[in-house]
Amino acid sequence: MSITNGWFSEVEAMWPGQKFSLQVEKVLFHEKSDFQDVLVFQSATYGKVLVLDGVIQVTERDEFAYQEMLTHIPCFAHPHPKRVLIVGGGDGGILREVARHACVENIDMCEIDPMVCDVSKKFEFSTATAFGDPRLRLVHEDAAEFVKREGNGQYDVIIVDSSDPVGPAETLFKPEFFLSMKNALSPGGIVATQGECLWLHLKLIRGVLESCASTFTSLEYAFTTMPTYPSGQIGFVVGSTAERDLSTPAREPDAAMAQDLRYYSPAVHRSAFVLPAFAEREVSAVRKRFS
């Protein structure tokens, strides 16, 4: 376990030469599941923290930035999402945000590792508040298999909340998986996937965009700030089977929902697609934008 002198430090395989650390108050859980190393600790200043294979997935202090942006960008870019599929997302954060959309009638969630859901519920993470939602069907299996088998044009929105492409989430970055997701989308459906960090993985991002450029009619990249993810930001690949202006919300949160949101707003939605010049040069060459 990478805890030394009361500090947890991230492994650095995907970001050599840099390291982010959080002060640990108490280790609450540490076991190997069938898929990965699962660590939960109480931090000194970031609330409870969930770590998978040495990489921070959730801190209660900043998780809302990631959960809100990865969820509400595709959900508000769609004019009337009824059926939503969540891939991964075992901590429940994406589920919590999807559940805010009253128009959504069914939420399928495919998380390969039941231990992630179990610890999130057991330790009452801020993310784990909607597992009791009656619209939810939760299954534990490999999402690549699930989407291939069950995906049949029924989902208006698919959200992929995966870990990095090293470990159990590797297949979720492959072109075959994007093709399966396309087949699982309803006409004009939208997919949004965890898309790594512009500052660290621009080549990987460009590779993913190139590999699914022929799969989707609209294809964009957006990002959010996220202090406890490597280099402080994370991005999203957003695609649709129709000509859609993904960077402009088709709907807006009502007053009650807007008040509950801590990161997302219609203005933040639009600006998430405005990339720094160095990234814009790479992404604009492969993006498929309609506005």
Added chain:
Amino acid sequence: MSITNGWFSEVEAMWPGQKFSLQVEKVLFHEKSDFQDVLVFQSATYGKVLVLDGVIQVTERDEFAYQEMLTHIPCFAHPHPKRVLIVGGGDGGILREVARHACVENIDMCEIDPMVCDVSKKFEFSTATAFGDPRLRLVHEDAAEFVKREGNGQYDVIIVDSSDPVGPAETLFKPEFFLSMKNALSPGGIVATQGECLWLHLKLIRGVLESCASTFTSLEYAFTTMPTYPSGQIGFVVGSTAERDLSTPAREPDAAMAQDLRYYSPAVHRSAFVLPAFAEREVSAVRKRFS
């Protein structure tokens, strides 16, 4: 010195419980100046790094984000800046960016600590390329004194590239200093100052904005991503003595300059003023916006 087992870690006084570390290849310089602890090292993956009082100021890999945004937001929000004052900025990065503006005729720079300029030049930092610019007048003294004495309505743009408000830069966050800067601005002049991080110091930011709300006619807050600054972002307080839409560029970079810029673009300028919902709620109450 906070280097252990080949890794430099930041001090955490202003961000308890979290720590960012860079792998060190070689320490190039470490001395105490009359004002602060000055450390220069070659990092494994971020180029050369300048550290003042234990806090990272410059890494060659990402410095352009900070330098470009803090410079070009006020310089492009102004229709024709001729005289520019840089406060601090001893590494030369802001100077390098100001020098790109052909319309600028005079650049005054007041950096209290000559050692910062000296090491930046000696170790050939990527930031230190414009110290030979004939438009530059460089003085080493306390900027609070300098601006109070010499400021007489002559500057179109003032840029404050300071360290944090703990240490030699403390006075640069005080209302008296903002008042001195106002007196040093030409009619409709613009000031932009290093304004800490929304994720860490929202109260401090709101306090600074409140304390200079009566000083400026227009007052805004913008931010940029910046991986090696605490929590991965840093913001700017931007003010003007006139009713100005600071979030919209009054000019745009020409094609040659646009090609050289790695972070700033007119679209990035506009989106830098779009704040996450949690920050927007705080800032919108004190901001003075004209659009």
